[in-house]
Amino acid sequence: MIRQPSSSIVSSQQMLLQRHIPERYSYSQAASISLAVTCGIFGLLAPKPIGIALNPTFDPTVKFTGQPALCIGGSTSVGQYVIQLLREFQFSPIIAYASAKHGPYLKELGATHIIDRQSVSFANLPSTVSNILSETTSSPLKLVFDAFSGYDAQKAGYTCLADGGDIVTTYMIELKPEELVDSKNLLQVIGTVHWPHTREFGKQMWRALGRWVEDGVIVPNKVEDLPNGLYGIADGLERLKNGAVSCVKLIAHPQDGL
Ligand SMILES: NC(=O)c1ccc[n+]([C@@H]2O[C@H](COP(=O)([O-])OP(=O)(O)OC[C@H]3O[C@@H](n4cnc5c(N)ncnc54)[C@H](OP(=O)(O)O)[C@@H]3O)[C@@H](O)[C@H]2O)c1
Known part of the structure; x- marks a missing residue:
């Protein structure tokens, strides 16, 4: 983040790309955006193998209306941005695994269902998700974003995921090779625009992100x-x-x- 006398600007880590901060946001709010939202956008939208390629060109007509999604760690900084991205792409239901006390706020961001992490363990998460899906949709769960990470979260997310689906995790893959099946794609996202092969997508991302923040599609973290x-x-x-x-x-x- 840099300061200029006449305009507010937020930039990525090395000031490669810059966007104006809308007047309604503070520098602190703007500073919450770049790393965490990059993780979410790279994981969900970037071309394979960087992400799962939901929308590598930021085509505004691409939607996933009526397709369910699960975000583990919905109240993490990354999770809050992922929920907003899922809402923008019209996933439904959007199930967030987080402390129940954050339920109202996460619903403002786009979550439709909250599973209280204090009362539902990772081991019981798949059956709870399955109950919500059976009441809300006939579509299989083909998207899980694990914004918490660690073995138990990955195992739970992987179990929830239907065949043919993608699970994005934000940290090292801890599932063992013998626990993986060919029909489910597990991807570890690394949200950086500073590698030669991620730079072009990063430029597109910052253009789209500027519009999304300006238009209120993406709001900063608390x-x-x-x-x-x-x-x-x-x-x-x-x-x-x-x-x-x-x-x-x-x-x-x-x-x-x-
Ligand atoms: N790959 C990348 O590019 C990249 C970039 C940024 C971050 N990360 C990684 O992404 C993860 C999230 O980072 P962050 O900065 O967004 O985290 P954060 O905001 O610091 O996470 C804090 C949140 O963790 C939640 N939490 C704690 N235990 C949990 C559990 N058992 N299940 C679900 N949620 C739990 C808490 O939720 P409640 O308040 O609801 O209890 C709390 O709100 C970390 O693993 C981080 O290393 C990766």
Whole structure:
């Protein structure tokens, strides 16, 4: 993120690409967008093998009306953006696995059903998802986005997924080769525009993203500003490690400590 006297600009990590920040958003809100939304957009839309190629050209006519989707870790920063992308592409139902207390907010973002992660374990997630699907759709679940990651989340998501479907995970694949079947595609997304083979898609993404943020298709995460510039980051990381950050993006302002 950079500051200019007359305009607000947010940029990707190396300032390769820049977009204006709408006046209604703060720098902190804008700073919540780039990494997490890139992860979601790359995983869902980018051409294979970068993503699962739902819409590599950002064609506005491409929709998936009436097709169900599941987002594990719906209240993570990444998950909140994924839910908004699923809404934009008209998936339905959009099932989010998250703490129930975030249900109303995640429904504002586009989720149609919340499965409370405090009362439904990963082991019981597939049967709970199956119950929701049987009440809401005749289409099989062919899209799972795991925005939490780890073995249990991947195992649950993979079990929920129908044959012919795709599951995107945000961290290392932990399922063992013998647990994988050819009929289900498991992809680890790495959301970076800074590789030669991801740069062109990244440019397209930033053009589309600028419009989506301007038009309110994508709204930033809830944010919490950390105190004391760079010094505040250690405390923020400690809170993340202890699972004490819930549905909010921690933002550090390096210049505050100077
Ligand atoms: N590949 C990439 O390009 C890329 C980019 C960014 C992030 N990531 C990865 O994506 C993942 C999410 O990152 P983030 O920054 O978005 O996370 P985050 O916002 O820091 O995640 C915090 C959230 O985790 C949720 N959570 C904790 N335990 C959970 C569980 N058992 N099941 C479901 N949700 C649970 C909490 O949900 P509740 O509040 O609802 O309890 C909390 O809101 C991480 O693994 C990160 O490393 C990857």
